[in-house]
Amino acid sequence: MMTASAPSSSSRAGRGKLLLASIHDVGPRFEREVDLLAERLSRLLGGPNFAMLVVPDHWGEAPLAEAPAFRRRLREWADMGVEMFVHGWFHKDLSEHDGLASFKARHMTAGEGEFLGLSREVAAQRMRDGRALVEDAIGRSAAGFIAPAWLYGPGAMEALDESSFALAEDHMKVWRPGSGEVLAKGPVITWASRSKPRQASSLFFSSLARKALHPLDVVRVAVHPGDTTVPALLDSIDRTYAAFARRRRAGRYAELLA
Numbered sequence: 124m125m126t127a128s129a130p131s132s133s134s135r136a137g138r139g140k141l142l143l144a145s146i147h148d149v150g151p152r153f154e155r156e157v158d159l160l161a162e163r164l165s166r167l168l169g170g171p172n173f174a175m176l177v178v179p180d181h182w183g184e185a186p187l188a189e190a191p192a193f194r195r196r197l198r199e200w201a202d203m204g205v206e207m208f209v210h211g212w213f214h215k216d217l218s219e220h221d222g223l224a225s226f227k228a229r230h231m232t233a234g235e236g237e238f239l240g241l242s243r244e245v246a247a248q249r250m251r252d253g254r255a256l257v258e259d260a261i262g263r264s265a266a267g268f269i270a271p272a273w274l275y276g277p278g279a280m281e282a283l284d285e286s287s288f289a290l291a292e293d294h295m296k297v298w299r300p301g302s303g304e305v306l307a308k309g310p311v312i313t314w315a316s317r318s319k320p321r322q323a324s325s326l327f328f329s330s331l332a333r334k335a336l337h338p339l340d341v342v343r344v345a346v347h348p349g350d351t352t353v354p355a356l357l358d359s360i361d362r363t364y365a366a367f368a369r370r371r372r373a374g375r376y377a378e379l380l381a
Contacts, residue, residue, distance in 0.1 A: 152185030156348035176210035
């Protein structure tokens with residue numbers, strides 16, 4: 124991989140400061156929750172100015188291939204301008220881990236880091252299959268690939284570098300696969316709903332981020348279906364998007380490639 128570099132000051136000045144919004148875990152398993160989040164973000168951002176991360180078969184229980192109505196919804200959203208990313212295949216992590224990967228699997232996600240322990244061959248196959256399925260549904264190219272829980276093992280990174288995806292993202296950056304060019308830096312703001320302590324920590328971080336991250340050229344804010352079950356998280360999401368939308372434009376990931 125080539126040495127990564129940040130975008131030039133001239134390119135940043137040309138597009139202005141951006142807010143990149145996204146809905147994760149999009150698929151027929153969470154159809155109602157995705158609808159609620161899409162409506163919420165459209166209201167907060169003045170239209171469908173966000174991305175969706177599509178899971179082809181969430182936990183092996185919700186195959187997009189067998190959900191024609193949801194496939195039509197994805198195409199409608201894509202036609203409206205919503206960017207569509209491939210978000211793994213199952214989203215479930217079935218690999219055995221040790222060392223640092225074991226720590227990440229245990230503490231950074233609840234069994235959701237699907238691409239953390241995959242071999243290059245398996246990761247590449249799931250990327251290809253996921254891309255084909257999502258692109259068939261939306262009728263256009265996918266915007267990029269984002270691993271579940273933003274976690275990539277060595278095999279996934281090799282497969283990603285050999286793919287033709289234009290964009291990838293983790294917790295701390297957006298980059299071009301293959302070249303490794305970093306297109307945006309800074310922590311993604313997101314919320315955790317699965318336990319009271321994690322809810323509290325994500326509420327604390329988002330309140331801090333609303334003040335601390337304004338100097339960044341690109342701010343990323345991501346929501347998940349589980350957020351819709353916790354009123355305090357929804358309130359924090361509203362305040363966070365509103366705070367950034369007042370001072371920057373809600374844009375598209377593809378603008379980072381310009």
